[in-house]
């Protein structure tokens with residue numbers, strides 16, 4: 001079960017192309033699999049030769065229908081005259097991206113998904129699998145079309161390859177870009193040097209490319225960028241939404257809120273925020289940074305419509321997030337893995353609110369030159385509080401739920417003050433789905449339904465913040 005980056009380098013291309021019904025090779029994956037420690041110059045040359053030149057045929061559409069046949073978006077907005085209609089969802093095959101793409105399509109936006117499908121490759125490389133079986137992106141989109149008559153365009157490629165991104169922009173001409181297309185796991189970014197470098201390269205360069213594409217081809221396009229609450233860290237004062245007004249030596253200014261990220265992943269989002277803020281000032285880009293908390297849940301109205309539309313649910317220690325992991329652990333009788341003292345407090349939200357928040361942001365775009373920051377979560381919980389809630393909900397379903405203290409693999413405060421503002425999305429009309437007994441029941445029942453698929457060896461953490469090294473690490477079961 002060893003899945004070395006090195007072993008995956010040459011095979012990745014064929015794996016991707018063979019999984020494509022249309023035998024179309026994704027391109028632009030060179031950053032993903034560039035590993036100087038293991039690739040010889042000649043194999044690298046071969047790889048780059050395959051992926052270097054984007055060809056028009058690589059950008060393909062799935063049953064696009066003319067805009068004139070589409071009804072206008074039904075979304076409520078304060079500013080209907082500037083309501084965007086064409087939305088490019090970068091990272092639209094992932095956990096948040098897929099749910100969002102479907103939701104926006106349902107709301108009659110013209111949607112295009114841009115994705116290099118690398119999230120699926122991470123699973124292959126690390127020997128992981130979603131709790132839920134998920135259909136290929138092609139089958140997902142075809143099923144959506146069959147059920148609703150709505151088309152979603154698909155561009156398979158890597159946004160770090162600017163030629164590919166430029167081609168996608170010129171072809172689709174988005175009014176809004178929702179950018180989920182980043183490596184989003186803190187533990188993944190802390191596996192080894194190559195994953196740390198990959199994470200920052202992929203995330204930071206990808207975002208810079210999106211900014212250049214907007215400037216060059218769609219200067220009025222609104223960027224809705226997925227940031228993270230983790231950019232702020234856990235300061236001993238209230239967390240504001242993006243900015244804080246400070247009086248210092250008798251002078252007052254409103255400044256970006258201090259950033260104290262705690263992984264190479266979270267830091268990549270800090271770097272993104274700075275780059276976006278700069279281009280808003282310098283070029284007049286309009287942007288919204290959605291500093292999202294930890295997402296839980298799996299079902300949205302749209303993903304529930306058919307098993308081929310089902311979303312992924314990660315429970316492993318690299319990509320699984322706290323509450324989802326606890327529900328799966330409860331379903332298989334594994335003690336809940338509380339890291340350290342369990343006082344770590346974060347903002348959380350239901351995936352149904354992720355899609356609602358993105359919809360609100362694009363329906364109410366930032367002004368030209370404005371860098372807007374929304375804190376995107378609905379409730380705060382400590383890890384211990386989550387464990388108690390899952391224990392209580394589990395016992396109602398007859399599950400014997402216990403918890404264990406795991407030595408914390410991360411470097412983070414385990415007891416701290418946490419009070420983060422999150423009013424701006426509420427002011428735009430967010431109607432939160434708060435964590436309720438019924439949601440926990442539903443998530444636990446969902447986990448029970450698929451528990452035969454759980455690989456319990458993937459539950460305990462094996463990535464250590466302190467032990468990260470330069471040697472490429474294979475993840476073995």
Ligand SMILES: O=c1ccn([C@@H]2O[C@H](COP(=O)(O)OP(=O)(O)O[C@H]3O[C@H](CS(=O)(=O)O)[C@@H](O)[C@H](O)[C@H]3O)[C@@H](O)[C@H]2O)c(=O)[nH]1
Pocket residue numbers: 184185186187227228229230231266292293294295319320321322323325337338339340342344345346347383410412
């Ligand atoms: O089994 C577990 C898993 C996590 N934790 C703790 O729970 C907290 C949250 O960890 P997480 O794995 O649920 O979330 P995190 O690594 O912070 O990252 C996730 O949540 C972020 C929002 S936030 O946490 O930064 O607000 C997003 O940006 C990321 O993309 C997403 O993967 C941490 O203190 C962690 O130590 C446990 O105690 N036990």
